[in-house]
Amino acid sequence: MRIAVAAGAGDGGELRPLDEDGSPAGPAYAVADLAGEIAARERADAPRWVWASSARLYPRLLRAGVRVARCHDLELVENLLLGHAGRYGEPRSVRAAWARLHGLPVPPDPPPSQEAPAHAAQASLFGDDDGERAAPSDDLGQVVEVHAAQQRAVAGLDGFALLAAAESAGSLVAAELGHDGLPWSAAEHDALLTELLGPRPSGGLRPRRLQELADRIGAAFGPRTHVNPDSPAQILKAFAAAGLPIPSTRAHVLKRVDHPAVPLLLEYKELARLHAAHGWAWLDTWVRGGRFRPEYVVGGVVSGRWATNGGGALQIPRVLRRAVVADPGWCLVVADAAQLEPRVLAALAGDRAFADAAAHGDLYEALSDAFRSDEATGGLSARAKAKLALLSAMYGGGTGEAVQLLGVLKSRFPDAFEYVEAAARAGERGRLVRSLLGRTCPPPSAGWRELTLAADDEGDPPDPSAAEGVRRPATAAQALRSRGRFTRNFVVQATAADWALALLGSLRRRLTALGPPRLVFFQHDEVIVHAPAELADAVTEAVRASAEEARRLLFGATPVAFPMEIAVVDRYADAK
DNA sequence: GAGGGAGGCGCG
DNA sequence: AAAGCGCGCCTCCCTC
Numbered sequence: 001m002r003i004a005v006a007a008g009a010g011d012g013g014e015l016r017p018l019d020e021d022g023s024p025a026g027p028a029y030a031v032a033d034l035a036g037e038i039a040a041r042e043r044a045d046a047p048r049w050v051w052a053s054s055a056r057l058y059p060r061l062l063r064a065g066v067r068v069a070r071c072h073d074l075e076l077v078e079n080l081l082l083g084h085a086g087r088y089g090e091p092r093s094v095r096a097a098w099a100r101l102h103g104l105p106v107p108p109d110p111p112p113s114q115e116a117p118a119h120a121a122q123a124s125l126f127g128d129d130d131g132e133r134a135a136p137s138d139d140l141g142q143v144v145e146v147h148a149a150q151q152r153a154v155a156g157l158d159g160f161a162l163l164a165a166a167e168s169a170g171s172l173v174a175a176e177l178g179h180d181g182l183p184w185s186a187a188e189h190d191a192l193l194t195e196l197l198g199p200r201p202s203g204g205l206r207p208r209r210l211q212e213l214a215d216r217i218g219a220a221f222g223p224r225t226h227v228n229p230d231s232p233a234q235i236l237k238a239f240a241a242a243g244l245p246i247p248s249t250r251a252h253v254l255k256r257v258d259h260p261a262v263p264l265l266l267e268y269k270e271l272a273r274l275h276a277a278h279g280w281a282w283l284d285t286w287v288r289g290g291r292f293r294p295e296y297v298v299g300g301v302v303s304g305r306w307a308t309n310g311g312g313a314l315q316i317p318r319v320l321r322r323a324v325v326a327d328p329g330w331c332l333v334v335a336d337a338a339q340l341e342p343r344v345l346a347a348l349a350g351d352r353a354f355a356d357a358a359a360h361g362d363l364y365e366a367l368s369d370a371f372r373s374d375e376a377t378g379g380l381s382a383r384a385k386a387k388l389a390l391l392s393a394m395y396g397g398g399t400g401e402a403v404q405l406l407g408v409l410k411s412r413f414p415d416a417f418e419y420v421e422a423a424a425r426a427g428e429r430g431r432l433v434r435s436l437l438g439r440t441c442p443p444p445s446a447g448w449r450e451l452t453l454a455a456d457d458e459g460d461p462p463d464p465s466a467a468e469g470v471r472r473p474a475t476a477a478q479a480l481r482s483r484g485r486f487t488r489n490f491v492v493q494a495t496a497a498d499w500a501l502a503l504l505g506s507l508r509r510r511l512t513a514l515g516p517p518r519l520v521f522f523q524h525d526e527v528i529v530h531a532p533a534e535l536a537d538a539v540t541e542a543v544r545a546s547a548e549e550a551r552r553l554l555f556g557a558t559p560v561a562f563p564m565e566i567a568v569v570d571r572y573a574d575a576k
Numbered sequence: 577g578a579g580g581g582a583g584g585c586g587c588g
Numbered sequence: 589a590a591a592g593c594g595c596g597c598c599t600c601c602c603t604c
Contacts, residue, residue, distance in 0.1 A: 228600090230598095230599055230600070231599080231600060231601085232582090232583055232584070232599095232600080233583090233600075233601080234600095248583075248584085249583080249584080250583085250584065250585085251584085251585080252589080252590070255589095256589085269584085269585080270585095272598095272599090273584085273585060273586070273598075274586095276597090276598050276599070277585085277586070277596095277597065277598055278586090300595085301594060301595060302594080303593090303594060303595095305588080305594065305595075307595065307596075308595095308596075309596095310596090310597090311596095312586075312587085312596060312597060312598095313587095313596095314586090314587055314588075314595075314596075315585090315586040315587040315588090315595085315596060315597080316586080316587075317586060317587080318586090318587090340588095341588095341593095388591095391591085391592070391593090392591080392592065393592095394592085394593075395591080395592035395593045396592050396593070397590095397591050397592030397593090398591090398592075399590090399591065399592080400589095400590080400591085402591080402592085485592065485593065486593075486594090488592095488593080489592080489593040489594075490593085490594090492593085493588095493593065493594065496588095523587070523588065524587085524588045524594090524595095525588065526588080
């Protein structure tokens with residue numbers, strides 16, 4: 001059973017029961033308390049809720065204490081359908097979708113980010129929690145019509161029903177992650193910063209440790225020399241003046257330079273980044289009541305990975321993991337899909353030998369026999385060679401010694417090799433590639449087509465569009481290779497995202513059955529569940545069962561295993 | 577003073 | 589030793 005929902009401008013809204021195919025199964029009706037009505041119908045029927053956008057609607061329900069099991073997120077599904085049709089980036093709102101159905105002018109999507117938590121404090125000045133109440137109310141007729149059209153479209157595309165359901169489940173998870181928050185100890189965070197940087201400085205001053213390093217860096221270049229270590233340009237100049245010209249100030253470049261300033265600079269860079277990106281200012285902005293509440297953006301990455309809006313939740317430095325601490329009597333179940341992308345390739349390609357190697361344990365170790373005899377890459381262990389070959393195949397690398405290793409991969413695991421090669425060739429021809437469930441890569445830009453059509457053999461002209469200021473490959477050959485690397489990687493990364501989404505949906509359902517445990521973190525191939533300590537084993541089992549369910553949903557009877565590395569800990573830093 | 581590109585680095 | 593894919597977000601520094 002499905003129920004379409006249109007949120008009103010205030011607390012009310014309109015609803016209408018639907019059949020699976022989207023046709024109305026009863027009359028529309030209005031209610032004054034939408035959250036209350038949804039709670040009641042959820043208890044009675046647990047329908048699949050059909051609404052414009054979980055990101056806009058569901059936080060309001062969560063604040064009212066209402067959780068739902070299933071939904072159909074029209075904006076996210078519209079986005080998937082548009083992408084599949086090669087119309088990536090067209091407006092995805094219900095209004096826009098409805099206009100397209102009727103051949104009417106399509107309104108642009110409202111600019112994102114107005115509902116970001118960072119702006120919530122500002123918005124509340126105007127009596128507005130996070131902007132959703134100010135949004136114009138949904139039109140129930142449009143919701144019903146767009147949903148029916150989507151159901152027809154989805155039914156005609158292989159895998160898409162699962163993709164739409166998984167993306168929608170993801171939208172519920174994302175809102176719940178933002179609502180529940182990651183347990184975060186401000187005291188631990190502050191202690192770590194103080195340990196590494198010195199006490200919190202007042203004003204905009206550098207912390208003591210950074211100032212010391214900055215002074216010593218200047219002194220290393222000469223008496224009374226002043227170099228701002230935050231300025232790559234000044235650092236380059238200082239090294240040039242010292243007779244050591246360097247192409248950039250990246251850490252790996254500096255490491256090869258013999259100069260007393262180098263170790264100081266490397267330490268400065270590391271600490272300065274921690275201070276700037278995750279220092280006291282971050283703590284003040286993002287942590288409230290012992291929780292870090294990032295805003296996840298489902299489908300924020302073309303491959304189907306999630307992005308976040310502010311707070312950098314997907315880039316939390318490893319040193320800060322000691323600030324992620326379970327509540328007393330609770331634990332963190334930290335679970336990580338081991339070697340997910342090469343396993344996905346193994347399952348996708350149906351390469352018998354490769355899939356057998358991926359059937360259990362350490363995939364790279366299992367493959368390493370094939371690379372043991374390779375002489376070309378001296379120092380590396382056979383396992384390291386196997387890993388390098390795989391990464392090169394999936395990322396489109398393969399310069400230098402990796403060329404040799406790719407040759408081994410090609411001869412020993414031809415189907416796996418061919419799978420990514422075919423994706424690369426498709427990309428170079430300007431074609432679209434898709435994940436297993438049908439998520440589709442964006443088409444190449446007009447500039448790419450122009451460049452690659454204009455000069456399709458060697459001797460490419462310099463890029464005439466450079467004047468536009470857009471960073472572009474200089475030659476057609478570069479553009480082609482770049483696009484090939486993108487599509488080559490897309491098929492693997494996007495199918496890994498399919499799998500992760502299926503995992504999340506399954507795990508969410510199992511955790512709901514357990515009661516108190518909550519998903520509190522998700523990062524591409526890793527989840528954290530916050531649970532009462534006595535439920536740790538049950539949660540661990542739920543994670544394993546979910547990984548297995550995701551494998552079966554995507555790949556059926558593949559021999560490829562998707563093992564989870566799971567740790568039950570008090571703090572995130574103690575996992576692996 | 578805002579805006580944005582470049583350089584750099586955090587995560588997977 | 590580094591590189592090949594996908595991101596967000598910091599500071600610097602230049603342009604408008």
